[in-house]
Amino acid sequence: MALKKVKGTLERVLDKNLQDLVRGIRNHKENESKYIAECIDEIKQELKQDNLAIKANAVNKLTYLQMLGYDISWAAFNIIEVMSSTKFTFKRIGYLAASQSFHEETDVLMLTTNMIRKDMSSQNMYDSGVALNGLSCFITPDLARDLANDIMTLMTSSRPYLRKKAVLIMYKVFLQFPEALRPAFPRLKEKLEDPDPGVQSAAVNVICELARKNPKNYLSLAPLFFKLMTTSTNNWVLIKIIKLFSALTPLEPRLGKKLIEPLTNLIHSTSAMSLLYECINTVIAVLVSISSGIPNHTASIQLCVQKLRILIEDSDQNLKYLGLLAMSRILATHPKSVQGHKDLILQCLDDRDESIRLRALDLLYGMVSKKNLMEIVKKLMVHMDKAEGSHYRDELLSKTIEICSQSNYQYVTNFEWYVSILVELTRMEGTKHGKLIANQMLDVAIRVQAIRHFAVSQMAILLENSHLLANNSQRNGICEVLHAAAWICGEFSEHLSNPKATLEAMLKPKITSLPGHIQSIFVQNILKLYGKILKAAEAKEDDSLKKEVHTLLQEKLPVFIQSGDLEVQERACSILQIVKYIMKLEEKGAAVADEVENLYAGELNPVAPKAQKKVPVPEGLDLDKWINEAPDDSSDEEVPGNTFFLTTEDEHRSSYQHGDESRPTYEPTEEELEKRKAIRKTEVEHNPHYLKDDGKGHKPRHKDAFDAKDIPVAEIDLSVPLHVPGLSSSDKYMVLQQKTEKAHKGKKEKGKKKKKKGKGKTQAEESDEDEVAAVHTVSTIVDAPEGMAGSDHEDDKKSGDVYKALDINLD
Amino acid sequence: IRFILIQNRAGKTRLAKWYMHFDDDEKQKLIEEVHAVVTVRDTKHTNFVEFRNFKIVYRRYAGLYFCICVDVSDNNLVYLEAIHNFVEVLNEFFHNVCELDLVFNFYKVYSVVDEMFLAGEIRETSQTKVLKQLLMLSSLE
Numbered sequence: 043m044a045l046k047k048v049k050g051t052l053e054r055v056l057d058k059n060l061q062d063l064v065r066g067i068r069n070h071k072e073n074e075s076k077y078i079a080e081c082i083d084e085i086k087q088e089l090k091q092d093n094l095a096i097k098a099n100a101v102n103k104l105t106y107l108q109m110l111g112y113d114i115s116w117a118a119f120n121i122i123e124v125m126s127s128t129k130f131t132f133k134r135i136g137y138l139a140a141s142q143s144f145h146e147e148t149d150v151l152m153l154t155t156n157m158i159r160k161d162m163s164s165q166n167m168y169d170s171g172v173a174l175n176g177l178s179c180f181i182t183p184d185l186a187r188d189l190a191n192d193i194m195t196l197m198t199s200s201r202p203y204l205r206k207k208a209v210l211i212m213y214k215v216f217l218q219f220p221e222a223l224r225p226a227f228p229r230l231k232e233k234l235e236d237p238d239p240g241v242q243s244a245a246v247n248v249i250c251e252l253a254r255k256n257p258k259n260y261l262s263l264a265p266l267f268f269k270l271m272t273t274s275t276n277n278w279v280l281i282k283i284i285k286l287f288s289a290l291t292p293l294e295p296r297l298g299k300k301l302i303e304p305l306t307n308l309i310h311s312t313s314a315m316s317l318l319y320e321c322i323n324t325v326i327a328v329l330v331s332i333s334s335g336i337p338n339h340t341a342s343i344q345l346c347v348q349k350l351r352i353l354i355e356d357s358d359q360n361l362k363y364l365g366l367l368a369m370s371r372i373l374a375t376h377p378k379s380v381q382g383h384k385d386l387i388l389q390c391l392d393d394r395d396e397s398i399r400l401r402a403l404d405l406l407y408g409m410v411s412k413k414n415l416m417e418i419v420k421k422l423m424v425h426m427d428k429a430e431g432s433h434y435r436d437e438l439l440s441k442t443i444e445i446c447s448q449s450n451y452q453y454v455t456n457f458e459w460y461v462s463i464l465v466e467l468t469r470m471e472g473t474k475h476g477k478l479i480a481n482q483m484l485d486v487a488i489r490v491q492a493i494r495h496f497a498v499s500q501m502a503i504l505l506e507n508s509h510l511l512a513n514n515s516q517r518n519g520i521c522e523v524l525h526a527a528a529w530i531c532g533e534f535s536e537h538l539s540n541p542k543a544t545l546e547a548m549l550k551p552k553i554t555s556l557p558g559h560i561q562s563i564f565v566q567n568i569l570k571l572y573g574k575i576l577k578a579a580e581a582k583e584d585d586s587l588k589k590e591v592h593t594l595l596q597e598k599l600p601v602f603i604q605s606g607d608l609e610v611q612e613r614a615c616s617i618l619q620i621v622k623y624i625m626k627l628e629e630k631g632a633a634v635a636d637e638v639e640n641l642y643a644g645e646l647n648p649v650a651p652k653a654q655k656k657v658p659v660p661e662g663l664d665l666d667k668w669i670n671e672a673p674d675d676s677s678d679e680e681v682p683g684n685t686f687f688l689t690t691e692d693e694h695r696s697s698y699q700h701g702d703e704s705r706p707t708y709e710p711t712e713e714e715l716e717k718r719k720a721i722r723k724t725e726v727e728h729n730p731h732y733l734k735d736d737g738k739g740h741k742p743r744h745k746d747a748f749d750a751k752d753i754p755v756a757e758i759d760l761s762v763p764l765h766v767p768g769l770s771s772s773d774k775y776m777v778l779q780q781k782t783e784k785a786h787k788g789k790k791e792k793g794k795k796k797k798k799k800g801k802g803k804t805q806a807e808e809s810d811e812d813e814v815a816a817v818h819t820v821s822t823i824v825d826a827p828e829g830m831a832g833s834d835h836e837d838d839k840k841s842g843d844v845y846k847a848l849d850i851n852l853d
Numbered sequence: 854i855r856f857i858l859i860q861n862r863a864g865k866t867r868l869a870k871w872y873m874h875f876d877d878d879e880k881q882k883l884i885e886e887v888h889a890v891v892t893v894r895d896t897k898h899t900n901f902v903e904f905r906n907f908k909i910v911y912r913r914y915a916g917l918y919f920c921i922c923v924d925v926s927d928n929n930l931v932y933l934e935a936i937h938n939f940v941e942v943l944n945e946f947f948h949n950v951c952e953l954d955l956v957f958n959f960y961k962v963y964s965v966v967d968e969m970f971l972a973g974e975i976r977e978t979s980q981t982k983v984l985k986q987l988l989m990l991s992s993l994e
Contacts, residue, residue, distance in 0.1 A: 061957055106959060109866055111881055130993050138963055142869075168990060178972045179871070203986070210971040240977060247974045254926075278978050281931055316930030363899040364929065395898045 063103045067110075078107065089120045098124050098132040105139045114143050118150045125176075126157050130168060133161075137176035144180035151180065155188050162192050167201050174207040178214050186219035190226070197229050202238040209233055209244040213251055223252075234266060243279045246270070250286040257289045264290060264297055272304060280308075281320045288324035298328035302342055309349060319353075319364050322346050326371050340379075347372065347379050354386055359395055366390065366401035373405060380405070388418075391425065399425075403441050419463060443482055461486060461497050465504065480526035487530045494534045501527040525560045532567025562609040565602055568595070569617045576624075588628060595621050854932075854973040855907055855922040856883075857966060859955065862916045864888040867955045870966050872973035891918050901929045912936045917952055935975055942969065942983050964990060 063081060070077040081103065088100040101124045104114045121143070125136030144151060161173035174196075177185070193215060196208035212230065216223050233245035246267075253260040264287075271283045284305070291298040302325065309321045325346055350372075353365030366387075373380045390402040406418060422442050442463075464483050487497045504527045572595065579587040599621070602614035859868040866884055875883065890902055891911050902909045904922065910932040911920040919936045923929075942965060947954045955962050968983045970976055977983050 064956055102960065109869055109959065111866075111877075111884075113877055134964070135960065138960055168993060175967045175971065206976060207971060210974055210976060213974070214972045240979075240982070244974075244976065251974070276978075278931065278975060281928055285926075285928065316928055316934065319930060320928050359897060359899040360901065360929070360933070363901060397899055397902070 060099070060102050060106060063106060078110075078112065082107070082112070085117075089117065094124065094127050094129070094132055098127070098135045101139045102135050105135070105142055108139070108142050114139075118144065122150055122153055122157070125154070130166070130172075133169065134172050137172050141176045141179035151182060151185065155185060158185070158189060159192055162189070162196060167204055170196065170204055171207055174204075174211050178211050181211075181214050181218055183218045186215045186222065190215055190219060190222040194226055194229060197226075197233065202236075202241050205233070205236070205238070205241045206244045209241060209248055213248045216252065231263070231266075234263075234270070239276065239279075242270075243276065243282075246279055246282050246286075250282045253286050254289050257293055260286075261290060261294055261297075264294070268300070277314050277317050281317055284317075284320045284324050288327040291324070291328045301328055306342055306345060309345065315353075315361060318349065319368065322349060322368050323371070326368065326375075329375070343372065343376055343379050347383070351383055351386065354383075354390065359398065362390065362393070363395075363398055363401060366398065366405060370401065370404050373407075388421070391421065400437060403437065407441065407444065416459065423463075423466065440478060443478055457486060457492075458496050461500060465500055480522040483526040484529065487526075487534065498530060498534050501530045505531060522560070525563050528560075528564045528567045532570035559607075559609065561602065561605060561607060562613050565599075565610060565613040565617060568599075569620070572617075572621070592621060592625050592628075854970060854975075855924075857970065858884065858887055858918075858920040858922070859962075860884070860888055860891075860918050860920070861952060862892060862918070864892070867917065867952065868959060868962055868966070870963070870970070887920055887922075888918075891920060900933055910936065912940075914940055915952070917955075931975075935969075935978075938978060938980065939965070939969055942980050945980065945984055946987055961987075961991075 066077060066081070067074060085100045085103055088096050091097065097120060101117070101121055104117055104121075108114045117139075121136055121139045123136075124132055125140060127133055127136065140154075158173050158177055162170045164170055174193075177189070193208050193211055196204055197212070199205055199208070209230070212222075212226055216226075230245055230248065233241055234249070236242050236245065249260065249263065253263075267283050267286060271280060271287075274280055274283075287297070287301055291301065305321050305325050305328075309318060309325070312318055312321070325342055329343060347369075350365045350369050353361045354369070356362060356365075369380055369383075369387075387402050387405050391399055391406075393399055393402070419442055422438055425438055461483070464479055464486070483497070483501075487494055504524070572591065575591055576588065579591070596618070599614050599618045602610050603618065605611055605614070855871075855873045857868070857870040857872075858866065860866055864885070869880070869884065871880065887904070887909060890904060891909065894902070900911055902911070903925075906925065907922050908925050908927070908929070909920050909922050910929050911918055912933060913919075919940065921932045921936060923932055943950045943955075943962065946961075946965060947958070965983070965987060968977055968986055
């Protein structure tokens with residue numbers, strides 16, 4: 043017995059306390075985990091002892107280890123033991139460990155309820171204080187429910203120290219247990235007028251947080267807060283109150299009007315930047331809500347903008363950032379006031395800090411006008427060249443395109459310039475926005491008719507040099523541009539100067555290294571070009587040309603047939619079949635070029651974004667009914683090779699829905715068509731690889747460029763920018779524009795009318811700028827089912843979460 | 854406030870106070886991410902960083918980074934001031950505090966944090982009051 047005691051004391055002497063532990067860890071930097079594993083074993087031994095001091099020591103060490111990242115949840119019960127000790131220091135250690143490591147899943151939490159209750163009602167205020175502290179970190183719905191009453195009594199305790207803590211904890215309680223809000227609320231209101239300023243500010247804090255999520259419940263408190271705002275001098279409290287008001291004003295416009303006066307006073311008088319910033323933010327919020335146009339609020343906006351300018355000009359980065367942030371909020375509602383500061387923003391673009399540059403970029407969005415668009419874009423491109431991070435470069439790129447394309451290209455006067463910008467952008471390395479560029483090219487080419495000729499010639503050059511771009515196809519967005527290029531060449535092939543050369547370019551073997559969907563576009567467009575060439579050849583009765591083209595196709599197309607991508611295979615096979623067919627017909631002397639060309643008759647317009655949803659369901663059609671009998675799990679989903687290719691004729695019919703077509707010698711009857719349709723539908727339902735093409739929406743498959751598709755991303759690494767002969771540089775357009783501007787300055791008064799189709803905007807808004815004539819017009823025709831009004835505003839309501847539960851009417 | 858983090862330049866956590874629930878591995882990940890983001894920035898950069906869907910307000914004192922993670926809508930400058938307040942209190946309390954002080958007396962640092970911030974909000978801003986409380990607490994030991 044005595045030996046045991048001696049042993050125990052010895053061990054206690056050798057126990058490491060916290061200092062030793064820390065020193066030990068620092069000394070054992072190499073084998074840290076081993077050392078820590080040893081320590082954990084020792085700690086486990088210590089925890090088995092009865093002596094609370096030892097246990098507390100052990101728990102202390104455990105807390106330290108937990109901070110380093112080791113899991114200590116196995117010690118939860120021991121921690122509770124320590125928490126229940128009567129000595130304050132041990133108790134504190136226990137609570138600290140608990141607050142660090144306990145969370146909702148900890149099972150032993152229910153043991154703590156009574157203990158916490160006891161601690162909270164203890165005479166020693168430090169006990170209750172530490173209990174409240176710990177509770178705030180690991181409170182759960184059960185705990186909240188049980189302890190809510192006790193905390194409420196504490197709110198009225200005689201010691202402000204405890205009152206403060208209790209008030210702040212109530213917020214956490216409310217989050218976990220919303221029903222506590224209603225009874226507690228009157229007490230909370232009282233605390234707002236508590237004599238102790240600390241308690242007051244705590245109450246303000248809590249109510250502000252609550253009100254931010256559910257403002258309408260707290261409108262009744264507005265007068266009270268108003269009084270507080272005007273009387274208090276504590277900046278922290280003021281900031282919170284002002285923030286609260288900015289949450290309330292959207293609901294109560296009269297409040298906003300009353301607020302402007304004291305807020306502007308504050309803005310003038312305060313020297314604290316934080317308060318200034320908060321006031322400006324709130325003023326903006328207020329002005330957004332009373333946009334009905336009171337005369338004097340333009341003065342407030344001017345004031346805000348002035349102050350923000352001072353912020354931005356300050357050398358402190360933080361203030362600059364905040365100034366830019368607030369400016370962009372103003373920009374959303376009052377773009378005119380911000381435009382005067384364009385020069386400052388452009389300066390900010392050169393700043394070293396990336397976040398500032400991004401903010402300035404955002405602002406630029408609202409500041410472009412016809413005249414400065416070219417300069418700004420040029421500047422952005424220069425930035426892009428020397429930008430370090432690729433993320434920033436991507437941002438720049440997408441922003442540039444956004445700026446240029448906003449409101450149907452309102453500000454782009456010269457589309458040739460824009461197309462050349464797009465082409466230059468393709469030379470940008472390593473960007474993931476290739477798809478965006480491709481989309482833009484397609485968009486421009488389709489909608490701006492006048493530019494098609496130019497666009498097509500540029501695209502043809504791109505194609506011829508496609509081998510340069512096709513090099514690294516892992517994470518490559520640039521390849522997408524080839525997709526657009528091929529499509530444009532095919533669709534508008536009448537503008538091509540040398541279709542045969544382009545055809546050859548499209549058939550180069552390097553193409554097979556491109557991703558599958560791009561290859562399929564290529565194959566498709568090969569057929570279109572082929573049709574064009576045939577037509578031209580027939581008109582000239584040039585048989586040798588025809589033969590050349592035929593042999594060319596016959597040689598090169600089989601490469602595509604061997605491609606791994608199913609789409610490419612399909613298309614290549616069908617085209618090869620057509621070509622063979624046509625050759626046979628040629629030998630018989632029939633002129634088939636017309637029919638081939640008719641495959642592609644009809645102009646394609648962009649489809650409105652929600653058109654698919656708006657298509658009215660025809661009567662008598664039940665979308666939920668099976669078309670055929672319910673398909674049985676047939677095992678021939680993997681259709682063997684031969685039958686797959688034999689059904690290519692059906693696939694033709696589906697692919698070429700958008701045009702008139704008629705086979706030269708083979709006229710299927712009505713019933714056969716129906717039968718084929720039925721066969722095809724079952725085929726489609728069974729084939730997992732077939733991309734379904736809806737008949738309703740007029741959405742031809744290669745228009746999928748407008749939808750999001752999975753793009754196999756690839757890395758492109760061009761160390762030297764390509765200089766491709768024939769591609770025009772964008773600079774020459776800028777120079778051209780400047781020259782014409784100078785010439786036109788004299789003719790300002792003659793009032794050029796803008797020839798944009800379908801635009802509602804009047805000239806009055808731009809009266810203070812020179813009217814720069816649009817060189818090309820943008821078509822805004824959009825495909826949509828009849829009767830579609832405009833795009834819906836479908837709110838996507840975010841899921842409610844905790845704050846919805848707090849939405850209780852408190853009156 | 855979502856969490857408060859004190860890290861040194863090497864990435865070791867000196868203090869981590871979480872006001873929101875995260876799993877352990879999430880916490881580790883967060884710590885690493887914060888470290889990665891904050892150490893790259895030099896004096897020319899702003900003290901605010903956008904981070905996932907929150908914001909980090911940080912300040913560097915010698916070799917330590919004091920980071921507070923707040924909502925996007927919170928006022929940055931307020932929390933910057935709060936950090937400075939906190940550091941001044943620590944300085945007073947430990948008499949010219951250095952990193953080792955924080956390491957060896959980490960539980961005391963936690964009590965300072967709890968005095969000044971509670972349940973994710975700023976609780977006490979007056980340095981004298983906080984110091985008075987802390988002195989009383991330490992006299993109990």
